[in-house]
Amino acid sequence: MTVRAKRDYSILGDGELAALCAGRDPEAVRHVLTTNNQRLFRAAWSILKDRAEAEEALQAAYVSAFSSIGSFEGRSSLTTWLTRIVINEALGRVRKERRRRAQLDAAGVPVLDAYREKLMAGSETLAPDAAVAREQLRRVLERAIAGLPEIFRTVFVLREIEGLSVEDTSDALGIPASTVKTRLLRARRRLQEALAPEVHEALTGTFPFAGADCAALTARVMGRLGL
Template identity: 60%
Template sequence: MTALLKSDYAAFSDMELAARFGARDPMAVHVLTERHNQRLFQVAWGILRNHADAEDVVQTTYSRAFAAIESFRGHSSLSTWLTRIAINEALGRTRATRRRRARLDAHSVTDLDEYREKLMQGSNDRGGPESALAVKQVRRLLEFAIAGLPVEFRLVFILRHVEGLSIEEVAQALEILPATVKTRLLRARRRLQQTLEADVKDSLAGAFPFAGAYCAALTARAVADICGGKATPAKDP
């Protein structure tokens, strides 16, 4: 039997890839996670505004997807299905955090400097070229400006302008009407205009770098978790 190459997996339909993912096929897990890491991370960050927590949501999303893979029927794209899982996971963590805070002493306060440090966690502790890019003032300004948006505006803005989804795709991922997406986008842009200079807006395409060793590390963790440490087949020459 001829061994399949990575390019073969890349050509699989969503249903074929999902079936192999559910069968713990290491290359299927590798291709699936490599393909969706960035979007899931950005959606999770859009809700939680914390890099470490967003990474954890991505990992949990793959675990939950694996456990529920038989429920995937292809009615929506695999990407949309995974995005919904990530959104639900991140929102669940937000609700849990609010419940914990509600139990705290009513007189307790949040250290603003500590909050800002956590918000930027992951930006300054990466090695290599990605770290050099992350510490630039432009990225910090962009992340803080977007983090300041209400969550419903933040999600549509990230999916539409950072991930490049169409209005219809954003509506499907968030399970809202296209008209609602357009309204939230308009309001998000108006708010951002108050904090971003015109020349900074052109830098959005370079924000939230998520590639190289960073992306590979999440993929390796997912393969180890789902496939029980099986080695990933070699890539195409």
């Protein structure tokens, strides 16, 4: 009996990956999900500022993306294409919530603030003292970033935390590269008032979305896609 070699999806180009996903190759879909989950979750959070809402937006965006992934033309990277879909989904939810609140306010019904800070704790096991210190630092960072105006916050998350280039950020948000640079500069200036320079290295550890969180989301999306 011949044993078929397992395919290495990490070496495939975006166009080939998209084509396999369009053909509902389960492992190709799983690869795209696990590769992009954290970045896309952070993008959704940067707009919604709520973990549960960000996860819901991400799931909905994935379902929408995979239903039309056959139309992916490779004009940008697959990750940038997905980021744009997630951002549009999150912004759509913000607009919908604003309309809902406006309707309720007009009717004289008190509405609670829809943006709640449910900040995530790290999933890795640390010594008690180190875990407490790391959690405190993470909360300081996340609160400071959450306090940025939305137009600055999303650019900051994509550029500084996710490491997207100016061009990819511009493409994902649909704004000029010069605007990306200006908003990032202003975001940095605002954060300098709350954060010491040495905390910068800890930024990549904020908003963790890996391990069990990543696996659970991947399983839910795969289930919704019937894979």
